[in-house]
Amino acid sequence: MAKKGGVQQLQADIQTDEDFEKFLERPGLLVLDIYSEWCGPCLGMVGSLRKIKLEIGGDNLQLAICKSDTISYLKRFCKKSEPTWMFVTKGKSTNLLFGSNTPKLMKLIAQELEMLNKPQRTFYEITELQPEEVIRRKIKQDAEMEAISKEKAAKKKKRHDYLNSMTDTIIENMPDMGVTIFGPHINRDMYKKVLEPADNMKLQCKDRRVISVTRADFDVVNYACPNPLPDDVLDQLDQKDLMMCFWKMPEDDRRPIPEVLNTYAHMLTKERHEVDMLTEEEIVHPPVLLPMDLTIEIELEEGEEWEEEPEPEPEPVPKKLHIKNEESAAQAATAETAEGEDNEGEEGSENADEVGEVGEADEGPEIPDLPDLPMNALDLDFDLDDDKEREEEQKAEQVVEVVVQKRYRKKVIRIPPIWVAGNARTHAALIYVFFRQQTTGFLPPDPIPEPPHIIMAFDAYKKRDLLSVAERLKDDVPRYGFFSNDEAGEAKLIANSAAKYATMPQNPTDKIVFKVNKQTSHTMLSLATYGPSYVSADAVIGYEEALKFFPESYKTAEQEALEQAEKEAKPKKKKSRTKGEAAEPVTTTSGEDSGESRPPTAREESAEDESALEGGAAEASEQPTVVEGGGTTAAEAPTEGAPANEAAVPPGAETSGSGEAVGSDQVSTEATPPLSAEEKTPQVAPTEASTAE
CATH class of the missing domain: 3.40.30.10 (Glutaredoxin)
Incomplete structure (x- = not known):
């Protein structure tokens, strides 16, 4: 103290x-x-x-x-x-x-x-901020930017790897299928004209659809495309209905899919020249399909120059500007006053006539003359000067409509009538995006996307109450862990379960962090009642923070327990087979698979029997028993000298009715007859033994 x-x-x-x-x-x-x-x-x-x-x-x-x-x-x-x-x-x-x-x-x-x-x-x-702080902040920002770029690159690579696996499967199962996309000006009525060149090329249209496309669709389609559509064309095609055809290549045509479909597109978009047999004149047939040119107007930014003069534009929406210039305000006020006087002149004459008629028709009672009063008897100050000042201020601050002339430039965008992807992978991507129903037989469904989520952090001492809520709502709380603090990117993982955390040194600054799905609000409200120390501002920030707290390499306690159980199970199986082989060397009846010939009871023996068999096998291997005639016991039977393709059961061993050998503990050495001279010879290779026989 x-x-x-x-x-x-x-x-x-x-x-x-x-x-x-x-x-x-x-x-x-x-x-x-x-x-x-x-x-x-x-x-x-x-x-x-x-x-x-x-x-x-x-x-x-x-x-x-x-x-x-x-x-x-x-x-x-x-x-x-x-x-x-x-x-x-x-x-x-x-x-x-x-x-x-x-x-x-x-x-x-x-x-x-x-x-x-x-x-x-x-x-x-x-x-x-002092210089040292500026340097540190820049280093931190650079590290964060690098981490973000790596994260984006990893996410992009993961997405591309997934699309590669999907398109590889499509290419493997549909090697002769391709897709063509027609422009928005090519409708269903032109389908017959489009189909004629395909029939001549023996192309079969297996499916035809009119699909409303989006930029997101082409983001997937063009992920590995060598000739994607330009961005300005994609901007015009967004939310447009496009006709697409799903083609099967001719069986006798071994050319790549893009080459075949490009030949088909060439036949649709080029002129055809023919010679009239009678007149010998050349006849030119126009293309079946023509491109569509769209003229769009782009507003020029301030200071931007353009060679072409823009055409007259429709009157733009006027912008209201506050002008406090007294001269401009006075001019605007004068113009409004003049217009108002003209209008009031006509209305005033009409009103005057109406007042006169009413005055003549209905005369009021006479008002008696009032005595003269001194000027100081009444206060006649009605703040008229103040009213005039207010009016002048209002006129000075009057809102005047000023038309700001905008400048535009024209740009012509040519939309092709037909588009053919330049490689087979992009054709597979087109099938994956627009003709997914054709792949139901071999392509698995896409994984369900992860719902939006946020991060909620609490003081670690509240873990008991929080974990009970998380267990009750575990569908909405897929991840949790104990961290050194609640700062994403800086916090260090302490434990992934309450049991592990209980065995570690604890600090009052420790936090328990939850990844909470934002699908239902009652889950967040249930956790919020325990006073979180931090909550993500929105789902976008929550997604980024969740990747820092719970990266893909993060494993829950349940996942670790499952993996540990699998690892422990595999060595046990191997060890049990080794024990069985060592303890029962005489039970093999087939050289092809010695493990199948063991009786089922040998696999289900108790631990005591296994240890006893192990001990017997070890003693037998260390001190081989010599029997009459110079032979060895059955424990030495499966040595290297025994041929691998012959039965390993020693002569005289008892067998069951099904041909399976009885365990070695049931074989007596007295029942074993003397071995032959060849069998007495130790360390004989199988080939030599067979030659000696």
């Missing part, structure tokens, strides 16, 4: 703006230890700070710990895990130090004390 009191006495504890402003008014050098709530102040340097204050600082050195979470001047240091030291003189910052390097901090304090009264100093506002 004495040490804690000493810390408080040595360093002022500042947590509010008011206390911070008062502390900055102190004379001398102020050294601020800036900390965040979850990180805490740097207490490891208290001893060194006390020493330097007593030795060289004295009253010229003032120390304080400042909580950045509650001091608005220090907001930029919130959620920083690195110790930060700010040096302040006369209410201005002079230097910054990051890190917990004690010698460096002591040296810098000594230097700042020496320069305390020197006028040639560079001062910064407390809220101003």
